[in-house]
Amino acid sequence: MSKKYGRYVRGGAPEVKKFDMLRPGMTQDPVLAQLVYGGSTLRRVMHNGVINKVRMEGVKPPYILVCNHNAFYDFYVMSSAIYPARGVFPAAVDDFIGREEILRHLGGVPKRKYTSDISMLRQCRTAIQNGQVFGIYAEARYSLCGVTEVIPDAVGQLVKHQKVPVVTLTCRGHHIYDPFWGDHSLLRKAELRPVQADMTLAYTSEELETATADEINAKLRTLLYNDDFRWQFANHVRLSYKKRAEGLHKVLYQCPHCGKEYKMRSKEDKLYCENCGKSWTLTEYGELKATTGETEFRFATDWYAWEREQVKQEVLAGTYRFVAPVHVNDLPNSKGFVRLGKGTLVHDMEGFHLHGTRDYNGLPFSMEIKAAGQYAVHVEYAYRFGQHQDCIDLNTLEDTWYVFPEISDFSVTKISLATEEIYNEIWRRRNAERQARKEKENSAPKGE
Amino acid sequence: MADIQKDLLEIMNDYTEGRITSATRENVLTADFGLNSFDLFDLICIIEEKYGISIPDRVLPTLVTVGDLLDFLEKEVNG
Numbered sequence: 001m002s003k004k005y006g007r008y009v010r011g012g013a014p015e016v017k018k019f020d021m022l023r024p025g026m027t028q029d030p031v032l033a034q035l036v037y038g039g040s041t042l043r044r045v046m047h048n049g050v051i052n053k054v055r056m057e058g059v060k061p062p063y064i065l066v067c068n069h070n071a072f073y074d075f076y077v078m079s080s081a082i083y084p085a086r087g088v089f090p091a092a093v094d095d096f097i098g099r100e101e102i103l104r105h106l107g108g109v110p111k112r113k114y115t116s117d118i119s120m121l122r123q124c125r126t127a128i129q130n131g132q133v134f135g136i137y138a139e140a141r142y143s144l145c146g147v148t149e150v151i152p153d154a155v156g157q158l159v160k161h162q163k164v165p166v167v168t169l170t171c172r173g174h175h176i177y178d179p180f181w182g183d184h185s186l187l188r189k190a191e192l193r194p195v196q197a198d199m200t201l202a203y204t205s206e207e208l209e210t211a212t213a214d215e216i217n218a219k220l221r222t223l224l225y226n227d228d229f230r231w232q233f234a235n236h237v238r239l240s241y242k243k244r245a246e247g248l249h250k251v252l253y254q255c256p257h258c259g260k261e262y263k264m265r266s267k268e269d270k271l272y273c274e275n276c277g278k279s280w281t282l283t284e285y286g287e288l289k290a291t292t293g294e295t296e297f298r299f300a301t302d303w304y305a306w307e308r309e310q311v312k313q314e315v316l317a318g319t320y321r322f323v324a325p326v327h328v329n330d331l332p333n334s335k336g337f338v339r340l341g342k343g344t345l346v347h348d349m350e351g352f353h354l355h356g357t358r359d360y361n362g363l364p365f366s367m368e369i370k371a372a373g374q375y376a377v378h379v380e381y382a383y384r385f386g387q388h389q390d391c392i393d394l395n396t397l398e399d400t401w402y403v404f405p406e407i408s409d410f411s412v413t414k415i416s417l418a419t420e421e422i423y424n425e426i427w428r429r430r431n432a433e434r435q436a437r438k439e440k441e442n443s444a445p446k447g448e
Numbered sequence: 449m450a451d452i453q454k455d456l457l458e459i460m461n462d463y464t465e466g467r468i469t470s471a472t473r474e475n476v477l478t479a480d481f482g483l484n485s486f487d488l489f490d491l492i493c494i495i496e497e498k499y500g501i502s503i504p505d506r507v508l509p510t511l512v513t514v515g516d517l518l519d520f521l522e523k524e525v526n527g
Contacts, residue, residue: 022505116478116485118492119505154486161486351479373479397509427482434467 005329006387008097008336013360015332018398019096025088025109025123027132032105033086040079047177048194051081055201056167061085062128063165066155066202068148068224069137071178073189074171077197078135081169087133090120092141092378093331093400094393097385100334107132112395113140113378121158128162138224141378144413145251145304146175146228148221150376150420156217159208166203166216168223172196175228176239176286181247181381188241196235198223229299232286245269245282250381250390252303253411254310256296262409311417315349315425320418322347324405328356328365329386331400337385340365345392345403347415349422352377352394354403367394367401372426377419379412452521456514459494463487473515499525 005011028036044051065087067078090111096103109123127134136158139149159166173195178184200223203211211219232239248271249264258276265272271288272279279291288303289295297303314320326345329337343356343365351371358365378393383402390412391404405412460468460481468481477483483491492503492511501524503511511517 021509116483116488118485118489118508118511121485121489122505152484154484157484157486157490161490370476370479372482373476397512430482 005337005339006385008385009329009339010336011339011359013338014330014340014358015335015338018332019093019110019334021110021112021117022119023104023109025107025127025132026104027088027130028086028107029105030086032102033083036079036106037083040076041083043073043076044080044195047173047192049077049080049197050194051077051197051199053199056199059165059167059201061087061133062131063133063167064124064128064159064162065133065135065167065169066138066159066220066224067135067169068143068171068226069139069141070143070146070171070174070226070228071180073174073178073195074137077171077174077195078169081197081199082133082135085133087135088123088127089135090123090137093334094385094402096334097331097336098334107135111140112397112400113393114374114376115395115397116373117397124158124162128164134162138220140376142180143175143228144180144379144416145301146179146226147301147304148225148227151217151221151224152375153213153217155220156213156215159203159220160211160213160216163205163208165201165205166208166220168198168200168202168220170198170200170224170226172198172226172231173228173235173237176232176237179247181250183243183246185241185243188239188244191241192237192239194235194237196231227299227301229286229301233299236285238284239286240284243268244284245271247381248282248300250411251413252300252307253413254307256303256306257293261414262411307413308417308421311414312421312425315418315421318349320348320422322410322415322418324407324410326354326356326403326405328354328404329402331402337402340401342406345405347418349426351422352392354394354401367396367399369394369396371419371422372430374419375423377416379416381412452525453518455498456495456517456521459491459498463491463494471514473513473518475514476512477514477517478512495521501525 088107091108093110096110124134138151138155143149177192245266249266253264254261255273257278260275263273263275269282270279280288287298323346327342328340330340331337341356341359346353352369354367356365380391382388383391389404391402394401457471
């Protein structure tokens with residue numbers, strides 16, 4: 001680590017040795033697996049963690065486990081839920097920093113987020129052939145606001161192709177317990193109970209044969225759907241932690257009262273807008289209440305959905321564009337990041353365009369990611385490696401670059417929402433054009 | 449090379465049920481044709497079977513465009 005760049009980030013020459021993305025997933029070390037199971041079950045019980053099993057009688061590996069994802073705590077519940085089976089799990093490359101071998105021995109396989117990594121699908125086939133559980137965190141990131149994020153169509157195709165049972169594990173309460181935007185304080189974690197997990201046999205091998213990939217995707221999205229704030233309120237789960245709203249402004253970046261962006265702030269249990277002064281309280285049972293006047297959104301997840309709609313309108317109007325000076329950290333392997341240099345990031349209807357100059361040798365660097373090929377993007381709030389700043393994680397099949405905007409008025413949440421809405425709009429238009437072409441061809445008199 | 453290009457276009461056209469009717473070397477398989485990671489996995493399996501070859505894992509990340517695929521097949525098939 002260098003003082004200049006922060007935790008696990010060094011300057012100087014680029015690394016030559018990169019992550020070995022092809023090393024096969026390892027069967028969990030049996031001794032380690034016992035320790036993991038013991039520790040995981042202890043952590044689960046500490047929070048009155050209940051696992052509701054549905055249709056799980058007699059289900060044995062190999063099977064595919066599809067999970068939702070809210071916090072690191074998910075791994076404890078998952079390890080506890082699948083025991084005594086052990087599994088292979090794709091995990092983000094930055095999870096391996098400083099602990100690559102132990103994570104590999106626990107069944108972890110490095111993955112660069114939101115890349116079409118075909119070799120990962122071969123890892124899945126190998127794990128299934130070895131009689132293991134292959135686990136997929138289908139959203140490929142932690143939920144930003146406690147509601148299930150986008151699940152790609154490839155998941156339905158993949159599970160159908162493997163011809164083994166499909167199990168879903170939907171964890172509830174984990175976002176409240178350790179929100180992605182929060183301070184990750186032990187005080188908060190210690191308080192929250194209960195948490196809940198629903199483990200469901202979604203498809204037997206036989207049922208898979210008669211289901212289409214689209215039907216499978218629809219069912220998986222239903223089974224994996226979760227809204228943690230509504231769950232908290234419905235189950236009367238109390239969280240009295242004083243700073244429970246701190247950080248929530250990173251997700252809820254636009255004020256619904258005055259419409260201003262990037263002026264939302266949070267302090268203790270309060271959320272407030274610096275532009276118009278309106279404020280809200282996050283109650284002990286997960287509701288939002290305006291201090292004065294109308295409460296526009298009772299739950300944070302509704303506010304988040306409203307923000308998505310605002311971004312969608314910008315995309316449809318063709319006015320969305322983000323430009324910022326940035327600095328970039330490269331993640332070549334599990335030893336940590338290497339400061340790449342400074343540059344400019346543009347995000348628009350075409351995609352991400354990143355250009356800059358390498359600190360080390362003054363040579364240019366660039367990364368272009370086509371919007372039509374990236375259905376979502378991974379972002380981080382106060383990222384733990386470096387200097388605790390918000391960033392966007394851009395990947396190709398060869399590189400992982402963490403991009404840190406160097407301006408004050410921006411939101412990585414908006415960039416994440418825009419990435420999804422731009423992708424949707426591009427394919428909506430292309431499909432419409434193709435459909436129109438097909439109809440024209442069909443309506444043309446024969447012989448023309 | 450022309451035969452391989454014709455074959456490849458035919459494979460992609462069949463796989464996408466007529467969606468891909470033309471392709472250039474610069475076309476990005478995901479972004480330009482909307483193929484997701486599983487579609488690529490499937491296509492690779494079909495290509496391996498058709499040409500009786502095995503595409504090593506380390507090559508997979510390099511197959512980003514139609515041109516990448518053509519160059520690899522040209523080397524593998526025509527040696």
